[in-house]
Amino acid sequence: MDKSLLSGSTTMLILKLLEETDMYGYEMIEELGKRSKNVFELKAGTLYPLLHTLEQNNMLISYEKVTEKARIRKYYSITKRGRKHLHEKAEEWGVYTAAVNNVLGGVDFATA
Amino acid sequence: MQLPDKMVEYLETVRQQIRWKKAQAPVLEEIRNHLSDQKDALIKDGIDEETAICKAIEEMSDPVVVGEQLDRTHRPRPDWPLLAMTAILLLFGLSIQFMIGLDIHNGMEMFYKQVIWSGLAIIVLLVAYFVDFTIMGKYSWIIYLLLIAMTIGGSWFYGRGYARLTAIPLLLFPTIFAGMVYRIRNRGYGGLILCGATAIIPALLSLFTHNWTVLALICLSCLTILTYALAKGWFNVRKLYSLLILYLSSAIVLSMMFFTLISQPYARQRLQVVFNPSLEPTSSGYIGTVIQRFLSNSRLIGEGLPVNGYGQYPLSHLLPGANSDFILTYLTYKFGWIIFIGIILIFMAFITRSVLMGTRQRSLLGQLVSLAIILTFAIQWFTFIVSNSGFLLFGPLTLH
Numbered sequence: 001m002d003k004s005l006l007s008g009s010t011t012m013l014i015l016k017l018l019e020e021t022d023m024y025g026y027e028m029i030e031e032l033g034k035r036s037k038n039v040f041e042l043k044a045g046t047l048y049p050l051l052h053t054l055e056q057n058n059m060l061i062s063y064e065k066v067t068e069k070a071r072i073r074k075y076y077s078i079t080k081r082g083r084k085h086l087h088e089k090a091e092e093w094g095v096y097t098a099a100v101n102n103v104l105g106g107v108d109f110a111t112a
Numbered sequence: 113m114q115l116p117d118k119m120v121e122y123l124e125t126v127r128q129q130i131r132w133k134k135a136q137a138p139v140l141e142e143i144r145n146h147l148s149d150q151k152d153a154l155i156k157d158g159i160d161e162e163t164a165i166c167k168a169i170e171e172m173s174d175p176v177v178v179g180e181q182l183d184r185t186h187r188p189r190p191d192w193p194l195l196a197m198t199a200i201l202l203l204f205g206l207s208i209q210f211m212i213g214l215d216i217h218n219g220m221e222m223f224y225k226q227v228i229w230s231g232l233a234i235i236v237l238l239v240a241y242f243v244d245f246t247i248m249g250k251y252s253w254i255i256y257l258l259l260i261a262m263t264i265g266g267s268w269f270y271g272r273g274y275a276r277l278t279a280i281p282l283l284l285f286p287t288i289f290a291g292m293v294y295r296i297r298n299r300g301y302g303g304l305i306l307c308g309a310t311a312i313i314p315a316l317l318s319l320f321t322h323n324w325t326v327l328a329l330i331c332l333s334c335l336t337i338l339t340y341a342l343a344k345g346w347f348n349v350r351k352l353y354s355l356l357i358l359y360l361s362s363a364i365v366l367s368m369m370f371f372t373l374i375s376q377p378y379a380r381q382r383l384q385v386v387f388n389p390s391l392e393p394t395s396s397g398y399i400g401t402v403i404q405r406f407l408s409n410s411r412l413i414g415e416g417l418p419v420n421g422y423g424q425y426p427l428s429h430l431l432p433g434a435n436s437d438f439i440l441t442y443l444t445y446k447f448g449w450i451i452f453i454g455i456i457l458i459f460m461a462f463i464t465r466s467v468l469m470g471t472r473q474r475s476l477l478g479q480l481v482s483l484a485i486i487l488t489f490a491i492q493w494f495t496f497i498v499s500n501s502g503f504l505l506f507g508p509l510t511l512h
Contacts, residue, residue: 026150048139074138
């Protein structure tokens with residue numbers, strides 16, 4: 001298992017998306033691109049190894065669903081453990097960005 | 113629905129990187145769906161199908177990299193029977209050494225040392241088994257430089273008398289070389305030349321430390337690895353050209369090494385004695401003479417016939433390393449050729465199984481690394497068998 005995949009902020013973004021609703025891989029990339037106004041262009045080649053790692057760590061579970069086109073889709077759903085991890089990461093992120101903002105130019109800069 | 117060829121090709125490359133078969137199917141299904149979704153979406157945006165397919169694949173990124181990452185995520189379960197088999201063979205070897213050790217001056221001391229080394233070897237083996245082998249590709253340069261530093265440091269520290277110790281890092285070169293070839297597989301002729309340069313340094317080091325066995329091992333395995341890579345169409349070069357370059361330049365380098373060596377009087381003399389140990393039966397040809405004389409008196413089954421000219425001394429006292437380097441000679445004389453044949457058969461079975469496992473490796477890095485390890489092991493074994501037959505060109509420097 002690749003630990004470096006778990007540490008990145010991509011994990012946090014994926015968990016955040018899944019906190020709201022279950023999704024399949026392609027949907028996650030689309031949604032992430034839309035919400036970040038195409039700043040986050042996640043490659044599928046990064047996404048799937050990450051999803052599988054998260055699943056092995058019991059932060060996600062997956063299930064299959066057959067679509068109208070008879071395609072089998074693999075949906076991912078966040079677990080209790082995944083939610084906990086997300087909140088920890090989000091908190092860390094908050095502390096980090098606040099610190100960066102303090103250095104760059106105080107609170108005004110952050111809220112401007 | 114029929115998949116376009118390009119997608120099939122992409123998926124196949126990804127599949128080949130994932131070594132754990134059970135994981136392959138569901139992972140590929142997911143990726144195939146993703147590609148189809150992407151393609152459909154692009155077509156909906158007004159792009160023609162052909163371009164849409166290309167774009168979908170492009171957005172997915174390099175199939176080898178994707179496959180490797182998935183391979184890392186889906187680690188296969190440990191092969192316990194294989195590990196158990198290794199442990200049994202190790203214990204078997206130790207007990208034979210114990211039995212012979214009882215019979216030899218300071219044999220027990222050597223046995224205890226062997227037990228300690230075996231313990232260390234087990235730790236290294238387990239680490240190597242469970243560690244993610246893709247580091248061979250990723251950190252090959254760092255490991256390569258470390259090995260060179262260790263070899264130079266070792267021979268400086270121990271002096272040339274301890275060729276055995278300096279040989280240990282050199283033995284790992286072919287495996288690391290496989291990792292390096294994999295890393296620079298896309299760099300064309302420049303990459304090929306770089307590979308040659310990285311192979312020459314350890315070869316020269318083994319030449320300077322007088323490790324002929326290791327020299328042969330490094331040259332042979334690096335050449336085989338490069339040939340394999342070229343035959344598989346790596347480096348994006350013309351196969352025939354590049355093979356010609358490879359073999360011509362190797363021939364030049366090797367013949368240069370050979371003539372430098374042969375121009376030294378000591379080397380010429382050593383060669384003569386290798387082919388005919390009885391020229392110097394009491395000095396440099398001593399071991400060869402003992403081995404040949406005792407083997408010629410060995411029987412198929414049971415202890416060999418007495419050998420004249422060595423008084424009442426048993427073979428274990430006459431032959432240095434009867435419990436290590438020349439254990440096979442000792443066992444053959446003591447219990448008959450049946451042991452010699454049996455051990456060769458076990459070895460052949462082992463190599464065959466390794467080759468089969470290696471060819472089943474779909475991951476490119478896996479194939480090359482297993483090729484390197486099999487070569488290292490087979491060449492060590494070969495030199496061991498040959499020297500235990502009394503032909504001492506290549507000392508059995510490194511087995512055990």
